[in-house]
Amino acid sequence: EDQVTQSPEALRLQEGESSSLNCSYTVSGLRGLFWYRQDPGKGPEFLFTLYSAGEEKEKERLKATLTKKESFLHITAPKPEDSATYLCAVPPFSGGYNKLIFGAGTRLAVHP
Amino acid sequence: KAGVTQTPRYLIKTRGQQVTLSCSPISGHRSVSWYQQTPGQGLQFLFEYFSETQRNKGNFPGRFSGRQFSNSRSEMNVSTLELGDSALYLCASSLGARGEPNYGYTFGSGTRLTVV
Numbered sequence: 001e002d003q004v005t006q007s008p009e010a011l012r013l014q015e016g017e018s019s020s021l022n023c024s025y026t027v028s029g030l031r032g033l034f035w036y037r038q039d040p041g042k043g044p045e046f047l048f049t050l051y052s053a054g055e056e057k058e059k060e061r062l063k064a065t066l067t068k069k070e071s072f073l074h075i076t077a078p079k080p081e082d083s084a085t086y087l088c089a090v091p092p093f094s095g096g097y098n099k100l101i102f103g104a105g106t107r108l109a110v111h112p
Numbered sequence: 113k114a115g116v117t118q119t120p121r122y123l124i125k126t127r128g129q130q131v132t133l134s135c136s137p138i139s140g141h142r143s144v145s146w147y148q149q150t151p152g153q154g155l156q157f158l159f160e161y162f163s164e165t166q167r168n169k170g171n172f173p174g175r176f177s178g179r180q181f182s183n184s185r186s187e188m189n190v191s192t193l194e195l196g197d198s199a200l201y202l203c204a205s206s207l208g209a210r211g212e213p214n215y216g217y218t219f220g221s222g223t224r225l226t227v228v
Contacts, residue, residue: 043222046217089155098167099157099170100155105154
């Protein structure tokens, strides 16, 4: 069964304290892994798509990496405005690209 | 450009009633997907519509249904509401032509449904 597991469930960081979020996946054939950010009361906001092991993408303080079994979202020198829930998702092997299986998310809190 | 618009933002309904939620996709987007988000189950896929046809379906009971109009706007309907249907309902739109989510797969802010 296609599955996405994220850890930790919650993470508290001091401003400037770098860390990584993990997303492990089991899917018959990976057709992309997606990272989203979700603020309270809002819909998920697209961050990155990764397609193959070894691929990396960066955006400001965020860098996403992908291996054959998991993805990491590295946050360098975070600021309070990076506080949000970070979600990763994969499309199932069958069922089209516009159907995503989401992990439960990591709630990140960055304190000044 | 305007984003994905969902109406209403908040809704309170009584058990047994039915509800209709609306989603207007980004102009030019032909695919609309619906998700249910709850604290216990997270984000779960409901269904996807493309060119007025249901293209994908998640594992939800038949009380959950949807449709898409010729202008790509979509509605979802939940009949005989149960307490467990309380959730944030999100829709996402994309171009749909190549079916890849990163081709503008954009979420709306959702409709918060509370069933009492």
